[in-house]
Amino acid sequence: MRRIGIIIIVAILLIGLGVSYGYNSFSAPNVLGSPDSIAVDSKGRFYMLGNDSDNFNVIRINKSNIIDYHYSVGINKGDSMLRFGKIFSDGNAGRLYSIKDIMDNKSNSYVSSSIIYFNTDLKHSTPQVLYEKIFDSANPPENHHIKYIYPNENYLYFTTVSENLKSVAFYRLDIGGLSPNANRPELLLSFNAPGNSTVNTTLCTKNFILVQTMDSKIYHMDLNGSQKLLFPTQGYTGRYFPLNLCLDSTGLLHFNEIYSHDTIAMDVNTGGIVSVIKGNEPLYEGSSYLQSDISDLSVLNDDIRAVLIDADSGSLHSLPAVLDNGEQRIFASPVLSSEILIYNTMKTALLTVAVPILIFGILVLFRFILSRKPTLLVKLITFVLPIILLSMFLFSRVATYIFYNSMSAERTVLVKSVGSFVAQNIDTGLLSQMNTPRDMTTPAYNKLLKSISKVSDFSEFVTASQYENRLYCILMKVEGNKLYTAVSADMPCFVPLDSLYSRESIKLYSSALSSRRLATGTIQDTLGIWTVSILPVFDSEGKIIGMLETGINSKDLESLMFDLSKSMLLSGIAVSFAVLLAFFISLRILLRPLALLKEAVISVYNGNYGAVAPIKANDEVADIGRVFNKLSVELDCQFKKLTSLNEAYYKLVPPDTFKLLKKDSILEISLGDQVSIKMTLMNVSIRNFENATSDLSPEVTFKFINNIFEIVSSNTGSHLGTIHSYNVDKITALFRNCPEDALQSVINIRAELIAKQDLALSQNAVKTDAGFYIHTSDCIYGIVGDENRYSPAVVTERNDLIYSLDSLQQDLMCSILVTQSAYAGISSPSKYSHRYIGYITDTSTLAQIDLYEFFDGDEPQVLSGKKQTLEIFKAAMDAYMSRDFYKARNLFAKILKVNSQDTVSRWFMFKSDMLCKQADELTLELAIAKY
Numbered sequence: 001m002r003r004i005g006i007i008i009i010v011a012i013l014l015i016g017l018g019v020s021y022g023y024n025s026f027s028a029p030n031v032l033g034s035p036d037s038i039a040v041d042s043k044g045r046f047y048m049l050g051n052d053s054d055n056f057n058v059i060r061i062n063k064s065n066i067i068d069y070h071y072s073v074g075i076n077k078g079d080s081m082l083r084f085g086k087i088f089s090d091g092n093a094g095r096l097y098s099i100k101d102i103m104d105n106k107s108n109s110y111v112s113s114s115i116i117y118f119n120t121d122l123k124h125s126t127p128q129v130l131y132e133k134i135f136d137s138a139n140p141p142e143n144h145h146i147k148y149i150y151p152n153e154n155y156l157y158f159t160t161v162s163e164n165l166k167s168v169a170f171y172r173l174d175i176g177g178l179s180p181n182a183n184r185p186e187l188l189l190s191f192n193a194p195g196n197s198t199v200n201t202t203l204c205t206k207n208f209i210l211v212q213t214m215d216s217k218i219y220h221m222d223l224n225g226s227q228k229l230l231f232p233t234q235g236y237t238g239r240y241f242p243l244n245l246c247l248d249s250t251g252l253l254h255f256n257e258i259y260s261h262d263t264i265a266m267d268v269n270t271g272g273i274v275s276v277i278k279g280n281e282p283l284y285e286g287s288s289y290l291q292s293d294i295s296d297l298s299v300l301n302d303d304i305r306a307v308l309i310d311a312d313s314g315s316l317h318s319l320p321a322v323l324d325n326g327e328q329r330i331f332a333s334p335v336l337s338s339e340i341l342i343y344n345t346m347k348t349a350l351l352t353v354a355v356p357i358l359i360f361g362i363l364v365l366f367r368f369i370l371s372r373k374p375t376l377l378v379k380l381i382t383f384v385l386p387i388i389l390l391s392m393f394l395f396s397r398v399a400t401y402i403f404y405n406s407m408s409a410e411r412t413v414l415v416k417s418v419g420s421f422v423a424q425n426i427d428t429g430l431l432s433q434m435n436t437p438r439d440m441t442t443p444a445y446n447k448l449l450k451s452i453s454k455v456s457d458f459s460e461f462v463t464a465s466q467y468e469n470r471l472y473c474i475l476m477k478v479e480g481n482k483l484y485t486a487v488s489a490d491m492p493c494f495v496p497l498d499s500l501y502s503r504e505s506i507k508l509y510s511s512a513l514s515s516r517r518l519a520t521g522t523i524q525d526t527l528g529i530w531t532v533s534i535l536p537v538f539d540s541e542g543k544i545i546g547m548l549e550t551g552i553n554s555k556d557l558e559s560l561m562f563d564l565s566k567s568m569l570l571s572g573i574a575v576s577f578a579v580l581l582a583f584f585i586s587l588r589i590l591l592r593p594l595a596l597l598k599e600a601v602i603s604v605y606n607g608n609y610g611a612v613a614p615i616k617a618n619d620e621v622a623d624i625g626r627v628f629n630k631l632s633v634e635l636d637c638q639f640k641k642l643t644s645l646n647e648a649y650y651k652l653v654p655p656d657t658f659k660l661l662k663k664d665s666i667l668e669i670s671l672g673d674q675v676s677i678k679m680t681l682m683n684v685s686i687r688n689f690e691n692a693t694s695d696l697s698p699e700v701t702f703k704f705i706n707n708i709f710e711i712v713s714s715n716t717g718s719h720l721g722t723i724h725s726y727n728v729d730k731i732t733a734l735f736r737n738c739p740e741d742a743l744q745s746v747i748n749i750r751a752e753l754i755a756k757q758d759l760a761l762s763q764n765a766v767k768t769d770a771g772f773y774i775h776t777s778d779c780i781y782g783i784v785g786d787e788n789r790y791s792p793a794v795v796t797e798r799n800d801l802i803y804s805l806d807s808l809q810q811d812l813m814c815s816i817l818v819t820q821s822a823y824a825g826i827s828s829p830s831k832y833s834h835r836y837i838g839y840i841t842d843t844s845t846l847a848q849i850d851l852y853e854f855f856d857g858d859e860p861q862v863l864s865g866k867k868q869t870l871e872i873f874k875a876a877m878d879a880y881m882s883r884d885f886y887k888a889r890n891l892f893a894k895i896l897k898v899n900s901q902d903t904v905s906r907w908f909m910f911k912s913d914m915l916c917k918q919a920d921e922l923t924l925e926l927a928i929a930k931y
Helices: 002-025 028-032 338-371 376-423 428-432 437-441 443-452 455-465 503-515 555-590 592-605 620-652 656-660 689-693 698-718 739-760 799-812 820-824 860-868 870-881 885-898 903-916
Strands: 034-040 046-051 055-061 066-074 080-089 095-104 109-119 128-134 144-152 155-162 167-174 186-192 199-204 208-213 218-222 227-231 242-247 252-257 263-267 273-277 294-299 304-309 319-324 327-330 471-479 482-487 519-525 528-538 544-553 674-687 721-726 730-735 769-786 789-796 816-819 834-841 848-854
Touching: 034 080, 034 294, 034 304, 034 319, 046 080, 046 304, 046 319, 055 080, 055 095, 066 338, 080 144, 095 144, 109 144, 109 155, 144 167, 144 199, 155 199, 167 199, 167 208, 186 208, 186 218, 199 242, 208 242, 242 294, 252 294, 376 455, 376 471, 376 519, 376 528, 376 544, 376 555, 428 443, 428 471, 428 528, 428 544, 437 443, 443 471, 443 482, 455 471, 482 503, 503 519, 503 528, 503 544, 528 555, 555 592, 592 620, 674 698, 674 739, 674 789, 674 799, 689 698, 698 721, 698 730, 698 739, 721 739, 730 739, 739 769, 739 816, 739 820, 739 848, 769 799, 769 820, 789 799, 799 816, 799 834, 799 848, 799 903, 816 820, 820 848, 834 870, 834 903, 860 870, 870 885, 870 903, 885 903
Parallel strands: 769 816
Antiparallel strands: 034 046, 046 055, 055 066, 080 095, 095 109, 109 128, 144 155, 155 167, 167 186, 199 208, 208 218, 218 227, 242 252, 252 263, 263 273, 294 304, 304 319, 319 327, 471 482, 471 544, 519 528, 528 544, 674 730, 674 769, 721 730, 769 789, 816 848, 834 848
């Protein structure tokens, strides 16, 4: 019970810890993570897709500031990684669409691009795939990534962008019934980026597409194929770059301008500016947040829009907010709904508890195996194999950790070396000419791009030998202690660094800029883990004019670590089993003598003392075997001696003594041990013993006694009795079952004694006989004596009655005297020859105890005479009890004429004669004896 209680307490503690861990893991800040994309629906509910280091989270916050929908998925899937793009709301139906890309961690290349949707009105629903595009690894430029989604009734419109960022495709997909891959998408039109420009982002409706290029231009193309430049419009010169583009339900284009931080609304049909909210204006009337604090924007219509506020530059979290028809809601501290919190908490708690339960189950299994007396092999597997596996696991983790650090250090040296190599070829004069995004179409930009692309030559060399991922270089321009992208193969030109890079990257840049020296580190974003070096670029006057970022994707290290750890673990398991197998085979060979020794031990255990093991080897086990053989032979000798000793001992102390005291052996018996029990006592007295043996030698006397004792003992044992004590002329036996056993025993003893008496005393002229009495009483059977000698003893309820019976049996010279208590225990007295012979009186209570004489077993002539006079004896006893002593005397005398050896009748005749002479009849005593 104590173990069960401890197990219950431990289980409750584990569940409590699991619930606590799950509750803390699913607090609202952990769920929000770092936002990547936002959306809003017609009910003013805010949607957000964000990620932490290991998971992507999709949430919905209602007007009550409660997160009422949450979906989470791990981004790392062994050799692959999930990457979610923007989210798109259908505005009304509670459906949310997103783009999921799968990347190969080893090669850092895309595997597929998919359109998925969430039914956010169903709690805990998982996303469904509507369309999946598998990439062609043999022809990467032809791979198109899904970029933008526009849901509309039964159709879904989406755009794709080629991997080289040069072309855009516009598709329509029939989503009736939302059946995954029910129809193939229909290509509506294509767009190629003009000149040297590349595509940055796209938008679409059911009628047109918008394409923003890296040089900050926005192009409009309708289904007829007509194309026009939508932005920049009149009034925008110098530096400008649209960011966070979104289309509302009326067809207006909304975006933030990255330099001025203005929020602009544009008519996509005419290209006219509908509204401009300056960056220094408040987010809403009375707000302390400005338009310049907006980091992301999603507009449903003129009344409802959602924003992310970059409230704290040092924080990793942004504040979501909804502006709904003049109502402003900032979700500063949203809380999870109780249903989601309980669901996620219990799911995590169960996973937390599962590990201890598994460990506990393994321990129980080990305990079960060990309780079954396992072989050496099972013990070896039970104890050694888990230790080996744990050691191999720890070794694999340590080895992979060392490998990872070694590879990381090697890659850090690589990017530092390549960065220094590339920096020698940078023309700082050309770098100073990079001032606007449009400069990426100039010859100066192309020359700088070519100079930093020399890293490709070096990259091809190291890729072929060591690395699967190519190195890259990005050149930044420093202007007024601010960083702008200057030259990059796939990033907009001259865009503020804090608009594109994570805070982790900006921190590394700031460190290199402030220290004026190279900085290295590892950064992580949704595309993976990057090992980078930031190298300041100086002009001729020693002024920092730019920063050169050189890096390589190190996401493949995680896959390499996983593969290495798995390989080492599997190898360790294989080696462990091979070692165990070899050890088992050698163990069987080396311990063959031990098996023989085991068989000999089992044989000895089963009672075959003296069994030996046939061992012929000459090692430690053989030495043990030879010692055991010697011990077994000696044990056999000792056992035989002990058996003989016990046999002799049981002749002095019968085993029934232990049974009566409820003991297993004499070793358990102590002085004073006793038990209360109802038993029948049988007493045998040898009459005329002194006269019969007076002229005999001691040898003949003991022979005579032992002959009688043998007859008594054999008949007593055959009737479930126990000899309690032997005296020279008296034997006492005990019967536990019923008095009839004692009666049967006595009848047999008398018959056998009569038959063998002449053999016992063939030289003796004096005739001897044996008298018996049987009495049933409550007794105390126990051990008496002192500490040096014990002896069994029986104490009856009235010992003086026993003495009176012994004396009376001698006086009457009757055959078998049976008291009333013993007579009551005989099942059918009528089948035995017996007669009532009166009673004795208890002087203390005046109680009368009837006595009976059983005479089966008498000599034939005596037995015949007693049977012949049985009716006369009954009449004589009736006359005696009626105080007609004269009549009784005559009847007893008549019996003696027929059977002169009827000693009981002779005694009663003399007793009646004596009573006839009594003067006062009131003093007459009819009792045979008193006690």
